[in-house]
Amino acid sequence: MRRISPVLQQDGVDPDLISLLKTILAACREIAFRVSQGELAGVLGSTLAENVQGETQKKLDVIANELLKEVILETGVVKAISSEEEDTIVPGNPRGRFLVTFDPLDGSSNTDINSLIGTIFSILPADANKEADDASQFLQAGTAQLAAGYVLYGPSTMLALTTGKGTRLYTLDKTYGGFLLTEEHATIPKYTAEFAINMSNQRYWQPAMQRYIADLLQGKEGPRGKNYNMRWIAAMVGDVHRVLCRGGIFAYPRDMKDPTKPDKLRLMYEANPMSFLVEQAGGASSTGYERIMDIVPTDIHQRVAVILGSKHEVETCVGYHKTN
Ligand code: F6P
Ligand code: MN
Numbered sequence: 001m002r003r004i005s006p007v008l009q010q011d012g013v014d015p016d017l018i019s020l021l022k023t024i025l026a027a028c029r030e031i032a033f034r035v036s037q038g039e040l041a042g043v044l045g046s047t048l049a050e051n052v053q054g055e056t057q058k059k060l061d062v063i064a065n066e067l068l069k070e071v072i073l074e075t076g077v078v079k080a081i082s083s084e085e086e087d088t089i090v091p092g093n094p095r096g097r098f099l100v101t102f103d104p105l106d107g108s109s110n111t112d113i114n115s116l117i118g119t120i121f122s123i124l125p126a127d128a129n130k131e132a133d134d135a136s137q138f139l140q141a142g143t144a145q146l147a148a149g150y151v152l153y154g155p156s157t158m159l160a161l162t163t164g165k166g167t168r169l170y171t172l173d174k175t176y177g178g179f180l181l182t183e184e185h186a187t188i189p190k191y192t193a194e195f196a197i198n199m200s201n202q203r204y205w206q207p208a209m210q211r212y213i214a215d216l217l218q219g220k221e222g223p224r225g226k227n228y229n230m231r232w233i234a235a236m237v238g239d240v241h242r243v244l245c246r247g248g249i250f251a252y253p254r255d256m257k258d259p260t261k262p263d264k265l266r267l268m269y270e271a272n273p274m275s276f277l278v279e280q281a282g283g284a285s286s287t288g289y290e291r292i293m294d295i296v297p298t299d300i301h302q303r304v305a306v307i308l309g310s311k312h313e314v315e316t317c318v319g320y321h322k323t324n
Pocket of ligand 1: 106234235
């Protein structure tokens with residue numbers, strides 16, 4: 001089985017980018033170890049602090065964030081980082097060629113129940129004309145991403161990675177200590193009969209989403225003419241991983257449960273990297289109204305509605321959004 005560097009070299013990826021990716025993965029291996037130690041490592045439970053998104057931080061969130069921040073800035077090739085757990089961007093080397101955004105621990109409410117969690121990251125080009133502490137350098141559309149991936153801390157630790165030449169899956173070999181290529185071309189089937197959505201928010205969705213899900217729930221007897229199955233891991237990284245492995249549609253649509261926060265998922269830390277991975281595996285990703293990777297962010301912590309997965313199913317769902 002092949003290691004990461006030769007695969008990326010074969011794809012013609014910039015050597016500095018390869019070493020940056022390897023550094024991020026080294027931090028993820030450390031996080032994987034701490035996650036696997038669970039209560040033994042004393043990393044479960046909450047801190048007393050709240051992050052910028054108004055959520056209580058788990059100890060593991062903080063640990064993962066600190067680890068990633070430290071090793072990424074040490075590379076010297078990164079001009080600044082932006083993390084879901086940091087209020088503001090953190091400047092690095094003014095001459096760095098890359099910007100890194102990350103969600104250090106996605107699905108962190110799953111930590112206390114020993115369920116799926118992961119780290120999501122994205123790499124953007126740095127603009128030589130901007131200062132390292134200028135947050136506006138991050139406001140690039142998802143189409144500008146040079147690389148994106150996640151590490152899933154599950155029964156095995158897996159990496160999904162794209163540099164724009166397809167999406168590949170790797171598995172951490174704990175005996176040798178590195179990630180080995182286990183799926184060369186992740187391919188999301190165009191059609192599916194599986195959906196993932198938090199149904200408890202149903203009454204707060206917009207009419208288009210209400211109609212789409214109501215039609216799925218009617219199964220064989222309804223307009224879609226087939227029975228659908230439902231899954232919900234409550235960690236985007238776990239739900240997207242299932243979609244990459246066997247297809248499906250994952251949605252976190254806009255809802256009016258808390259009108260001050262109509263969208264849940266973060267564009268730069270979650271939606272963009274996942275959209276890049278999904279599109280590179282033949283799937284689609286939309287807000288219902290536009291392609292996620294075309295959105296030019298106005299704020300680093302911006303949130304967005306997400307509908308992604310099997311192409312035909314996403315297009316069908318988007319179709320419902322054309323009328324109100
Ligand atoms: O990061 C936000 C997140 O934890 C996602 O990973 C996940 O898809 C979602 O929130 C879960 O939301 P809910 O708590 O509504 O199930
Ligand atoms: Mn998250």
